[in-house]
Amino acid sequence: MENSEVEKSKFFIIVEIIEYVPNSVVIKTIIKKTTGNVSVVSFDSGEVLSEKTSPFDTFIQVIDGQAEIVINDESTILEIGQAIIIPAHARNSIKANVRFKMISTIIKSGYEDMSLNTF
Template sequence: MENVEIEKSKVFIIVEIIEYIPNSIVIKTIIKKTTGNVSVVSFDSGENLTEKTSPFDTFIQIIAGKAEIWINDISQIIETGESIIIPAHSRSSIKANERFKMISTIIKSGYE
């Protein structure tokens, strides 16, 4: 799993900076700060992130394909161009019924 921050002041195409790897979830950091982070993530078909609870809101935007996102036992299918906010303190998991890419943004400030 590669996790190197993207070079600043350089134009890039977000969907092209991350590859699909068979049987894997790949995460590439765009910005990482103490107040939050932005990552681009690719999921191969059949992969998933196990259920977790975050103390912060998480903004998810699908940039290629289709994801199944579970929030507090409710499943939603999110497609390319669609977004969802996973509320802080909610149980969530993400499943790839087919491969997809997403941007994940976590904002840690405002919860003091």
């Protein structure tokens, strides 16, 4: 499946730019830069993104359905419109008890400034 960015300067309805595919997790890139990326993701019911960690904070917002986000073994259910930040280096997984769509935003810049503030 094509994973190109959406066309710039053209409006779109975020929940409509990605479809559900049976037994799948589908990712559509909205914008991708070296400093971070924004993607919309659809999960069919029963799908799971296995536990992982990321060196960056990840912002997740549910735009359709309901998601289960597990961060360091603590589960949170998110409904449409709700969001959560998965902290950098935290163990996390994403589960679709029912099908859902989400926006995932990762910002990779700015972390280097944080090390300057530690003494």
